[in-house]
Amino acid sequence: MDIKPILSSLRRSxxxxxxxxxxxxxxxxxxxxxxxxxxxxxELLNRDHGVDVENTFVVSWVPVAGRFAGEPAMREDLxxxxxxxxxxxxxxxxxxPLSGGGSSTSLYTQPGEKGQRGDINYFAVTERGxxxxxxxxxxxxxxxxxxxxxxxxxxxxxVPEVILTRAAAKxxxxxxxxxxxxVYDSLGQPATVVGIVAxxxxxxxxxxxxxxVALFPVIADEQQARYFVRALPGxxxxxxxxxxxALGRIDNGRVILRVRxxxxxxxxxxxxxxxxxxxxxxxxxxxxxxxxxGIFGLASFNVGAxxxxxxxxxxxGARRLDIVRHFLVENWLVTTAGVVVGCVLALLLxxxxxxxxxxxxxxxxxLVAGALVLWGxxxxxxxxxxxxxxxxxxxxxxxxx
Amino acid sequence: MLEMQNVTKAYxxxxxxxxxxxxxxxxxxxxEFVAVTGPSGSGKTTFLNVAGLxxxxxxxxxxxxGEDVSRLGDDARSQVxxxxxxxxxxxxxxxxxxxxxxxxxxxxxxxxxPAAERRERIDAALELVGLASRRKHLPSQLSGGQxxxxxxxxxxxxxxxxxxxxxxxxxxxxxxxxxxxxxxxQINEMGTTIVMVTHDPELARRAHxxxxxxxxxxxxxxxxxxSSATVTPLHPAVxxxxxxx
Numbered sequence: 340m341d342i343k344p345i346l347s348s349l350r351r352s353x354x355x356x357x358x359x360x361x362x363x364x365x366x367x368x369x370x371x372x373x374x375x376x377x378x379x380x381x382e383l384l385n386r387d388h389g390v391d392v393e394n395t396f397v398v399s400w401v402p403v404a405g406r407f408a409g410e411p412a413m414r415e416d417l418x419x420x421x422x423x424x425x426x427x428x429x430x431x432x433x434x435x436p437l438s439g440g441g442s443s444t445s446l447y448t449q450p451g452e453k454g455q456r457g458d459i460n461y462f463a464v465t466e467r468g469x470x471x472x473x474x475x476x477x478x479x480x481x482x483x484x485x486x487x488x489x490x491x492x493x494x495x496x497x498v499p500e501v502i503l504t505r506a507a508a509k510x511x512x513x514x515x516x517x518x519x520x521x522v523y524d525s526l527g528q529p530a531t532v533v534g535i536v537a538x539x540x541x542x543x544x545x546x547x548x549x550x551x552v553a554l555f556p557v558i559a560d561e562q563q564a565r566y567f568v569r570a571l572p573g574x575x576x577x578x579x580x581x582x583x584x585a586l587g588r589i590d591n592g593r594v595i596l597r598v599r600x601x602x603x604x605x606x607x608x609x610x611x612x613x614x615x616x617x618x619x620x621x622x623x624x625x626x627x628x629x630x631x632x633g634i635f636g637l638a639s640f641n642v643g644a645x646x647x648x649x650x651x652x653x654x655x656g657a658r659r660l661d662i663v664r665h666f667l668v669e670n671w672l673v674t675t676a677g678v679v680v681g682c683v684l685a686l687l688l689x690x691x692x693x694x695x696x697x698x699x700x701x702x703x704x705x706l707v708a709g710a711l712v713l714w715g716x717x718x719x720x721x722x723x724x725x726x727x728x729x730x731x732x733x734x735x736x737x738x739x740x
Numbered sequence: 741m742l743e744m745q746n747v748t749k750a751y752x753x754x755x756x757x758x759x760x761x762x763x764x765x766x767x768x769x770x771x772e773f774v775a776v777t778g779p780s781g782s783g784k785t786t787f788l789n790v791a792g793l794x795x796x797x798x799x800x801x802x803x804x805x806g807e808d809v810s811r812l813g814d815d816a817r818s819q820v821x822x823x824x825x826x827x828x829x830x831x832x833x834x835x836x837x838x839x840x841x842x843x844x845x846x847x848x849x850x851x852x853x854p855a856a857e858r859r860e861r862i863d864a865a866l867e868l869v870g871l872a873s874r875r876k877h878l879p880s881q882l883s884g885g886q887x888x889x890x891x892x893x894x895x896x897x898x899x900x901x902x903x904x905x906x907x908x909x910x911x912x913x914x915x916x917x918x919x920x921x922x923x924x925x926q927i928n929e930m931g932t933t934i935v936m937v938t939h940d941p942e943l944a945r946r947a948h949x950x951x952x953x954x955x956x957x958x959x960x961x962x963x964x965x966x967s968s969a970t971v972t973p974l975h976p977a978v979x980x981x982x983x984x985x
Contacts, residue, residue, distance in 0.1 A: 341849055343842075344838055344842045344845070344846075344849075347837065347838060347839070347842060348835075348837035348838060351837045351878075352837055647833065648833075648835050651829070651833040651835070652835075652846060652850075653794075653818065654792065654794055654821060654827050654833075655821065655822065655827060655846055655847035655850065655894065655898075656818050656819065656821050656822020656823070656847045656850040656851065656898075657818060657822075657850050658814070658815050658818045658819075658850075659814060659815075659818075660815075661818075661850055732794070732795070733793075733794040733795075733818075733821070734789045734794040734795045736794065736827065736829055736833055737785055737788060737789055737792075737794065737829060737830075737906050
């Protein structure tokens with residue numbers, strides 16, 4: 340292969356090649372890190388959320404001061420909702436999963452803020468909470484209806500029982516069994532772990548501990564309570580309409596504000612992630628496009644500027660394939676120089692992103708994939724000028740102009 | 741060595757058909773030094789292009805070194821150019837980014853010769869043209885005469901049966917032109933057949949035989965009469981023994 344003379348040639352006229360190599364390096368560094376972020380976002384969007392996102396909806400309401408009857412009114416509404424056709428279960432909640440808003444607390448395995456600590460996103464639910472969310476109880480038991488009660492507003496009272504997700508149980512108890520164990524709030528008040536659910540993403544999907552969730556047997560305070568309802572598959576929209584109509588007919592001192600499906604709420608929460616995914620994908624496409632144009636431009640310029648040389652090479656025995664190969668090898672060398680520098684830049688950029696925005700470290704196979712893609716793009720971009728070069732007649736060698 | 745019979749070549753555009761060669765016939769024997777002369781536009785360069793397989797022709801036949809090369813495919817023509825023909829161009833046609841050594845190496849690489857053999861051939865060719873000490877120089881660091889000698893070395897390194905020279909001294913001053921011509925004569929005396937296209941009568945007089953071309957036809961043709969000149973072989977590394985790869 341003609342690598343040595345091509346390298347000598349590149350060394351003697353390096354400017355264009357260096358600029359294109361730099362362009363490839365920057366394209367690789369940015370594209371690889373963008374792709375890494377996109378994949379992370381897609382993993383976030385497509386992971387198992389635990390909650391039955393497709394079949395659940397949320398009824399938001401506000402109490403009318405002086406007219407709202409409190410827990411009895413909420414119990415009445417829940418009964419009506421649960422009795423609607425196509426509805427599986429309904430519960431009050433203090434916050435909506437995947438909504439971007441919620442409550443968290445720290446739980447400990449020993450009183451006095453001692454032992455293992457877990458930062459937990461908690462949901463106040465009734466005994467129908469697990470059913471309404473669509474969660475899978477894998478160990479222990481559900482709350483008993485008698486345990487569920489309304490806590491005094493602004494009080495410091497803790498709950499007697501909790502149900503944890505597997506992730507929360509692992510955070511607190513590592514690999515030891517959690518059911519039957521006691522957890523403590525920051526005041527040292529105990530609660531027994533009565534059940535474990537398989538998994539659930541809480542209020543803040545982007546939080547790195549979004550799976551650390553606890554269910555508390557509490558009727559949520561009316562200032563923040565909403566109804567969370569799960570319908571049978573395919574019957575959610577009808578159930579939403581029925582819920583709005585049925586609750587509208589009951590005058591118990593609260594006003595229904597809106598009824599929204601959970602997938603709509605989750606989509607709003609994920610809107611930024613989705614927008615970023617699209618934005619970064621466009622950036623990658625543009626970078627690859629610009630890099631391809633740079634390669635195409637350099638190769639086309641070289642072919643145009645070296646027509647006589649190509650003719651001479653053909654005259655002294657180069658086959659068309661030799662000419663194509665010459666330009667592809669030259670382009671490959673430039674691309675490879677760009678890829679090598681680009682890999683270093685990509686790692687540095689990844690390190691900076693990781694430290695600045697607390698992102699995971701860039702995986703090395705992204706670099707391999709990026710290098711392969713850029714080699715492919717560069718090959719495709721150089722092929723057209725290379726084939727044009729191969730069509731140069733050897734008779735060009737004898738032309739004096 | 742070179743035998744063309746009734747070769748016709750026309751260039752066509754939508755509006756015009758130009759006959760560059762008409763029933764062109766020429767025979768050049770092995771070891772000859774032939775000058776092809778004629779005024780501008782007479783068809784000299786077209787003859788050279790056809791003889792060097794740089795262009796195809798429309799009709800007629802062409803035998804080179806005993807082989808009919810009239811209808812070869814593109815790759816086969818490349819191979820014949822690479823192995824049997826050496827070219828010397830008016831503007832030298834060296835590759836400016838490559839040094840002397842790499843320029844001479846260009847056709848040898850296309851022949852896929854082993855590196856050691858290439859190096860040996862290049863050294864011998866550069867020695868022959870007196871530029872062994874300039875192997876690392878770029879063309880821009882050489883005079884016109886030296887550049888043409890590099891081009892001659894490039895043509896000779898492949899041990900061609902036929903050397904085609906297109907106005908080899910056209911871009912040189914008289915002193916350098918004489919040196920190049922002396923070199924060509926020396927190469928011819930070593931046994932290499934040379935066909936030189938020129939419009940310079942002074943230059944043509946140094947050839948064994950002149951062939952005049954006007955309007956694409958040979959108008960003054962005399963068959964070759966071998967002289968008694970001694971034939972000295974090329975440097976063994978350049979000649980590559982009797983065999984041509």
